[in-house]
Each structure stands twice: as structure tokens, then as C-alpha cells.
Amino acid sequence: MGSVEIMAFPLVIVVAVAENGVIGKDNGLTWRMPSDLKRFRRITMGKPLIMGRKTFQSVGRPLPGREIVVITRDEGFTAEGVHIAHSPKEAVAKAKALAKAMGADEIIIAGGGAIYTAFLPCASRIDLTRVHASIDGDAIFPSPAQEEWRETAREEHAAGPGDDHAFTLITLSRTSKSP
Ligand SMILES: NC(=O)c1ccc[n+]([C@@H]2O[C@H](COP(=O)([O-])OP(=O)(O)OC[C@H]3O[C@@H](n4cnc5c(N)ncnc54)[C@H](OP(=O)(O)O)[C@@H]3O)[C@@H](O)[C@H]2O)c1
Numbered sequence: 252m253g254s255v256e257i258m259a260f261p262l263v264i265v266v267a268v269a270e271n272g273v274i275g276k277d278n279g280l281t282w283r284m285p286s287d288l289k290r291f292r293r294i295t296m297g298k299p300l301i302m303g304r305k306t307f308q309s310v311g312r313p314l315p316g317r318e319i320v321v322i323t324r325d326e327g328f329t330a331e332g333v334h335i336a337h338s339p340k341e342a343v344a345k346a347k348a349l350a351k352a353m354g355a356d357e358i359i360i361a362g363g364g365a366i367y368t369a370f371l372p373c374a375s376r377i378d379l380t381r382v383h384a385s386i387d388g389d390a391i392f393p394s395p396a397q398e399e400w401r402e403t404a405r406e407e408h409a410a411g412p413g414d415d416h417a418f419t420l421i422t423l424s425r426t427s428k429s430p
Contacts, residue, residue, distance in 0.1 A: 260350045261375035262343070264360045264367060265294055266392055267418075268381060273388035275363060278309045281388050286411040287380050287418065294378055299349035300359045301342045303366040304328060317359075318349045322366060339369050364390040371395065377423040384416045401426050 267287050268274055275281060296316045304323035313319055313332035320334045320342045328335060334349070336342035346358040360370045371393055377400065404422035 260347050260355070261357045262360055262370055262373055263294075263357045264370065264374045264377040264379075265291060266362060266367060266377065266379055267291075268379060268392045269384050269386040269388070270381070271385045272391045272394070273386045274367075274392050275309075275390035276386075276388035278305050278390075280309075281386050282382060282384070282415040283413060284380075284382065284415060284418065285413045286408065287382075287414075290380065290420070295359050295361070297353060298355040298357060298359050299346040299353065300361040301336075301339075301346055301366065301370070302361040303363050306361065306363040306366070307333065309363075318346075318353065319361075320345045320349070339366075364392065368393045375425050377421075379421045379423060381419040381421055382416050383418055395423060399425060399427050 266274060267284065273281065295314070299318045299320060300314070301320045301322065302310070304321055304325070307319065307321045307330065318334065320336050321328070321330060322336050322339065322342050324337060326337065334345050336345050343358070350358055360366060360374060377395060400423040402421060403424045404420070406420040408418050408420065410417045
């Protein structure tokens, strides 16, 4: 038809955060939450994921059914079965091409702390699992500015089988463009 296809791919942050903002310690998760891992799998399946080199190394492998773009400043970094980018901008360009090829409608920002901080200003939605515990850790989720986000869904959950803690699923949607 000769029409130009303009495809926007929202950036969606998926994160599990303790009450005190902690998301990890010693480059790993500090809780066992199989319910949340299942939710992560469900939300991310069939989509491109952008993650920091440290988080990728903690995950340790490509994830079935998803494409991972790993961000690193190390020009020599290689890993099998994933895509490499050296800046957030390059990561988004690669993830957009992957989303288009996969038929996905959004791009997942999968952490960790440095990557959440870099992408929070341009994310459209945050799918947040609030883990009901205060945890000792060294990786922190940046606080979303209250005036830029509104809660659009909330579900309370008791700890499921094997979960260390009860949790609340919270969806935050952007109300405004970032400054
Ligand atoms: N609870 C959750 O939902 C969740 C989710 C994901 C991760 N985590 C946790 O988060 C922690 C890891 O977070 P983190 O902040 O330490 O590391 P990270 O965000 O996973 O990775 C940081 C690395 O990304 C690269 N990077 C960051 N900004 C960049 C930029 N602007 N341009 C190019 N490369 C860039 C650098 O890699 P190089 O050093 O190679 O240059 C940097 O060292 C772990 O404990 C993990 O378990 C928790």
C-alpha cells in the first residue's frame, strides 16, 4: 500500500523490590520467590530483554523464548546466544529490531540497578513485585518520581509454595513525559 509503518515499542521495567528498595546482593537475588520467577517468565516470554552485563552474568545463560540484549562498556565482551550493545541507545535500537522480528509489542528492561536507573526516565510502565521484607543488599531500585507515575493495578498475594515472602504485584503507568 506504500504506507510507512511506524512502530513504537514501549519500554517496560520488570522488577522485584524489597520494602527498603533492595533488588539484589553480591550480584544475585536475596530471596527465593518461585511465584515471581513464574510471573517474570510469563511477562517476558516472546519479547526482547535488555539487561546489564552483571545481571546477565548472574542469570548465566540465554533465556528460552526470549532474546537478550546485554549492555556493557567492554568492547571485547562476548557471550553465546545473546546480543551485545555498548550504550542504552544501541541496546534500544537492537531490541526494537528484535521486537519487530519476534512480533513482540514491547521491550523489557530486566535490570539490574544500573540499567533500571538508566532506563527509568524513558520507561512507559513498571511491573513491580513488592516483596514484603526488608533485606540487606547492595543493588537498589531507583525510586520512581511520584508525580510521573500512577498506580494502575495492585494485587496482594500470600507467599506461594516455596516463596520466602508475601508480595504485592503493582503496575505503575507513566502519567507524563520525563522532564
Ligand atoms: N530483583 C530484581 O528484579 C532484579 C532484576 C535484575 C537484577 N537484579 C540484581 O541487580 C544486581 C545487579 O545490578 P547492578 O546495578 O550491579 O548491575 P547491572 O545493572 O546488571 O549491570 C551493570 C553493568 O552494565 C553495564 N552498563 C551499565 N550502564 C551502561 C551504559 N550506560 N553503557 C554501557 N554499559 C553499561 C556495565 O557493564 P560493564 O561493567 O561490563 O561495562 C555495568 O557494569 C544483582 O544483584 C542482580 O541479582 C535484581
